Amino acid sequence: MTNRFKLIDSLRGLALFGILLVNMKSFQSPEFIDTMFNKASYKNDFDQGLYYFLQLFIQMKFYPIFSFLFGLSFYLFMIKSTLSRFVSRTLFLFLIGIIHLIFIWYGDILHVYAITSVFLLFFRKVSSKKVVIWSICLLFAYHLFLFASIFVPASTIPTANQSRIALEYIHMYKEAPYFEWVLFRFNIEVLPILQQLPIVMIPVLGWFLLGLYAGKEKLYERTHRNIVRINKWWKISLFLSLITVCLNGLAIFKNLDDSITYFLTSLSGLFLAIFYITAIYLLRSRDIFKKILSPFQYVGRMSLTNYLAQSIMVISFFRFFHMYNTLTLTEGLLISVALFVIQLGISYIWLSYFYYGPVEWIWRSFTYQKISPFFINKESHKLKIQK
Numbered sequence: 001m002t003n004r005f006k007l008i009d010s011l012r013g014l015a016l017f018g019i020l021l022v023n024m025k026s027f028q029s030p031e032f033i034d035t036m037f038n039k040a041s042y043k044n045d046f047d048q049g050l051y052y053f054l055q056l057f058i059q060m061k062f063y064p065i066f067s068f069l070f071g072l073s074f075y076l077f078m079i080k081s082t083l084s085r086f087v088s089r090t091l092f093l094f095l096i097g098i099i100h101l102i103f104i105w106y107g108d109i110l111h112v113y114a115i116t117s118v119f120l121l122f123f124r125k126v127s128s129k130k131v132v133i134w135s136i137c138l139l140f141a142y143h144l145f146l147f148a149s150i151f152v153p154a155s156t157i158p159t160a161n162q163s164r165i166a167l168e169y170i171h172m173y174k175e176a177p178y179f180e181w182v183l184f185r186f187n188i189e190v191l192p193i194l195q196q197l198p199i200v201m202i203p204v205l206g207w208f209l210l211g212l213y214a215g216k217e218k219l220y221e222r223t224h225r226n227i228v229r230i231n232k233w234w235k236i237s238l239f240l241s242l243i244t245v246c247l248n249g250l251a252i253f254k255n256l257d258d259s260i261t262y263f264l265t266s267l268s269g270l271f272l273a274i275f276y277i278t279a280i281y282l283l284r285s286r287d288i289f290k291k292i293l294s295p296f297q298y299v300g301r302m303s304l305t306n307y308l309a310q311s312i313m314v315i316s317f318f319r320f321f322h323m324y325n326t327l328t329l330t331e332g333l334l335i336s337v338a339l340f341v342i343q344l345g346i347s348y349i350w351l352s353y354f355y356y357g358p359v360e361w362i363w364r365s366f367t368y369q370k371i372s373p374f375f376i377n378k379e380s381h382k383l384k385i386q387k
Contacts, residue, residue, distance in 0.1 A: 006294075006297050007220060007280075007281065007284055008069060008072065008073075008220060008300070009296070009297035009298075009300030009301050010280070010284070010293040010294065010296045010297045010300055011065060011069060011277065011280060011296075011300065012066070012069050012296075012299075012300035012303045013295075013296030013297055013298070013299035013300030013301075013303065014062075014065075014280070014293070014296045014300075015062045015063075015065040015066045015069065016062075016066070016299055016300070016303055016306055016307060016310075016340075017062075017296070017299070017340050018058050018061060018062030018065070019062050019063060019066060019307070020310050020336050020339065020340055021054065021058050021333065021336050022054065022058055022059050022062065022063075023107060023310065023311070024314070024332040024333065024335065024336045025054075025329065025332065026105075026106075026107055027105075027311065027314040027315055027318065027332075028314070028318055028323075028324065028325070028327050028332045028335075029324070029325050029327075029332075030166060030169050030170055030173070030325060032106060032169075032188075032189060033165065033166050033169045034166075035258075044328070046330055047328050047329040047330055050329050050330055050333060051329060052249070052252060052253075055248070055252055055261075055265060056245055056248060056249055056252070056268070057245070057272065059265055059269070060265050060266050060268075060269030061268075061269045061272045061273050061276065062273070062276075063109065064203075064207050064269055064270065064273035065273050065276060065277060066109070067113070067203075067204050067207035067208060067211070068207045068208075068210050068211040068214070068273070068277065069211060070113055070117070070207075070208060070211060071120065071207060071208035071209060071210060071211025071212045071213075071214075071215070072211035072212070072214050072215045072220065073211070074117060074120050074208065074211070074212060074215075075211070075212050075214075075215025075216060076215060077089070078124060083121075085367050085368060086121070088366055088367045088368075088369065089363070089366075089367040090114050090117055090118065091114075091366075092362075092363050092366045092367065093110055093111075093113060093114040093117075093363070094110075094111055094114035094115065096110055096304075096308070096359070096363075097109070097110030097111030097112070097113070097114055098111050100308060100311065101190060101193065102182065102185075102186065102190055103182055104308075104311050104312055104315060105311040105315060106185065106189035106190060106193050107311070108311075110304075110307075112197065112200055112201060112204055113204065115197070115201065116201045116204045116205050116208060117208065119201075119205055119208075120205075120208055120209075120212060123209060123212060127216075128213050128216035128217050131209050131212055131213045131216060132209070132210065132213040134206075134209050135206050135207070135209035135210045135213060136206075138202055138203070138205055138206035138209065139203060139206035139207075139270060141202060142199075142202045142203045142206065142266075143263065143266060143267055143270070145199070145202075146259075146262065146263040146266055146267075147263055149259050149263075150257065150259045150260055150263060152259075165188075168184075169188065170324070170325050172184045172185075173318075173319065173324045173325070174319070174322055174324045174325070175322075181319075203266075207273075222285070227282070230278050230281050230282060231278075231282060233274060233278050234275065234278035234279055234282060237271050237272075237274040237275035237278060238275050240271040241268060241271040241272045241275045244264060244267050244268035244271055244272075245268045245272065247264050247268075248261070248264035248265055248267075248268045251264050280293065295344050295348070296344075298344060298347035298348045298351055299340070299343055299344055299347045301347070301351060301356075301357065301360075302347045302350065302351070302356070302357030302359075302360060303357075304357065304359045304360055304363065305357035305358055305359040305360060306343050306347065306357070308359060309343070310339065310343075313339070314335070314339065352376070353375065353376055354374055354375060354376060355372070355373055355374060355375075355376055356372070356374070361374055
């Protein structure tokens with residue numbers, strides 16, 4: 001595997017870790033309802049401090065990286081593939097995403113990616129300059145919308161109804177049989193999520209296009225010209241990140257309106273995501289950082305399998321052992337780290353015997369309409385390495 005793909009896979013694996021840290025809150029507690037009713041609270045000062053850290057440096061910072069890499073992967077896929085294969089690839093992703101959304105977890109992003117990726121087809125032959133202009137315009141328009149929403153009065157639900165809905169929500173996650181739980185979720189989670197799809201697609205497409213731009217400009221290659229360009233973007237993104245993170249921190253500490261905090265969290269996420277990407281690109285040339293990042297590539301190569309496994313395993317665990325809404329934020333963080341370490345180990349071992357993760361293999365076979373190689377032939381693998 002070339003260094004450029006190791007970098008992409010390492011970034012993808014790191015993004016998946018950040019996503020898990022953020023998602024754990026909704027896996028272990030009624031964050032969906034808490035966000036709706038502005039009722040989030042934490043049991044101790046350490047939990048509160050951890051919440052601030054996650055909001056400032058993790059929340060809305062790693063999904064953009066994941067989206068950016070999807071746009072880059074689209075470029076790498078389309079330069080050596082066909083439109084019919086793209087359709088098959090996208091259809092499979094959409095089906096997996098919808099199943100995941102309805103039957104497992106409301107926070108699925110795969111169905112959004114599948115639908116949004118269709119719009120990338122219009123940009124295949126567009127110049128990289130126009131692609132990046134479109135990306136900036138979409139991300140600007142989305143944040144302008146978030147800023148405007150600050151001045152729109154939020155609809156309120158009577159406190160008594162809030163308490164009833166919250167209690168029912170927790171009960172369904174703790175005690176309800178599976179299919180009753182799925183039906184309940186469909187009305188209270190899935191339908192509202194699908195209604196928000198047109199808005200959610202705007203920033204996702206913006207990040208897709210930024211990834212497509214990186215592909216067209218071949219920024220994943222380590223050349224002197226790319227290093228100079230990326231070093232400049234690293235400095236700019238660091239400066240803008242410092243400003244927006246400070247503003248976001250002030251909004252959180254002052255307990256300002258949720259719409260203000262959400263806007264600043266998203267805006268700081270835009271600049272921090274670019275800062276993280278550029279910093280990793282620049283630091284990966286140093287041996288110590290290469291060793292630190294190297295294990296993440298195995299999770300990154302199986303990102304679809306690991307992404308689905310995270311929600312399936314954690315939600316099943318909390319429901320089966322009736323531990324939903326019983327753990328602190330800190331305990332959830334520890335579970336996240338432990339789970340990801342396990343995924344690192346399993347991914348490394350799996351890829352020693354198989355070319356792809358299980359879901360990736362099915363996805364690839366569906367895309368190319370033929371059974372892809374699965375088991376690694378150890379002897380031929382050694383010969384390739386020797387050559």
